Amino acid sequence: MSAPTNAELSTKINELTDLIRNLATARVRTPSPAPAQPQVQPSSGVQVTPLSANVIAGASLPDFHIPQWVASDTVSSVVAHGFRAADLFKLDHRARDSGRNRRALGITSDNKMELIEPSVEYRSLSSILVPLQVYFNILLRSISVSSTSASDALRIASAFNAYSMQLSVWSVDYEFPALLEYHQAFFDSRLNDMSLGIYLTWGKIDIDLHSQCLAGHTRRHTQASPSSSASTSSSRRSQARPSSGSSAAGQICFGFNQNSCNTSPCPANRKHVCTQCHRAGLGDQAHPAWHCPKSGSKAA
Structure with a gap:
């Protein structure tokens, strides 16, 4: 095999130079994975880039796959993380229908007559979990149109599910007013996290809030334990069976x-x-x- 000519060597050198230049350019243009989450603490894990206002405004209700009766300004408030726990009833069709039937004319603070919405009370776990599921669904749909990866979206969905399950477990152990107080304080605390792109804190227990809201409010169970019931039943069977009356x-x-x-x-x-x-x-x-x-x- 003959040695390459000077012209061929010059061509190869030029090709190699162009290749190195292209690789260097691509490396500069390609963002490094490490700096992508500079604000995320190790325990938070996933960061979601907040959606811009034009994305929120351009997203129609069917795109989010949420109930059509949810107001567009409510959806925007949820996605922009300005929707507070006290307003969760707006995502519950039961409270919406009930409120529509109970509205009445009233006098406002500026002495004007208008329809007054009834005050909404959360009285059961269902009054929290039903609209909370709609709330999480809106967030997940908004995350799906962002640059979040599928694996990160799955971890966020798991955090949402963990919080719902934790409320269900605590509803058996603690009085509902105390559980509601924890939920609303915890919910509102997550708004600041989500505005920074941090969602996984939904799946973590706030120890300080737990101590402030739930400690000392354990439910008093009136039903006998299984062992006590078995003992009582055995004792009754050991005695004579009295006739009625x-x-x-x-x-x-x-x-x-x-x-x-x-x-x-x-x-x-x-x-x-x-x-x-x-x-x-x-x-x-x-x-x-x-x-x-x-x-x-x-x-x-």
């Missing part, structure tokens, strides 16, 4: 005849008498049915 006095104790009630006198005020012969036995010593001479199965 009759008292326990004078009735035969079935617990005595099953060798489970050996206290004399009977704690239930029933008679320790054999159900086989209806006698107490010889002398003053009563005998149960399993020990009755007439039963034919007297124990040794």
Whole structure:
């Protein structure tokens, strides 16, 4: 194979120079992955670039796949992270329909007559979770039109789901007014995080708020525990079954005849008498049915 000519070497050098120049240019134009999230703390993980006003204004309701009756200004408020927890009822069709039926003429602060919206109260977990799901759905749809990756969007959706599940668990353990107080304070605290592109804090418990709002407000469960119920049921079965409308006095104790009630006198005020012969036995010593001479199965 002959050696390359000077012209060929010059051509190769020029091609190599152009390649290096192109690679350097591409490296400058391509953003480095590390600086993409300069404000995100390690615990937050994912940062979402806030949507610009023109994206919000240009997004129609069908694009977000949310209920058509939700007002466009409400959607914009949610996406811009200005929608507060106290207004969550605006995303609940039940409160909307109920409020529409209960509106009445009233006098405003400037002495004008107009339709006054009724005050909305959150009285159950459902009054939080139903509109909260719509709220999260709006956020997820807005995230889907941003530059957020699919994996990051999935992590954000998981954080939303974790918060809803946490509320469900706490609704069993804590009084609802205390849970509502925690929810509204926690919700409003997330608005600042989301304005910075931080969403994963939805999936974390705020220890300080938990201490302030929930501590000392544990529900008082009136239902007996399973072990207590089983013990009570067993105790009832060990006693005689009274007839309807009759008292326990004078009735035969079935617990005595099953060798489970050996206290004399009977704690239930029933008679320790054999159900086989209806006698107490010889002398003053009563005998149960399993020990009755007439039963034919007297124990040794």
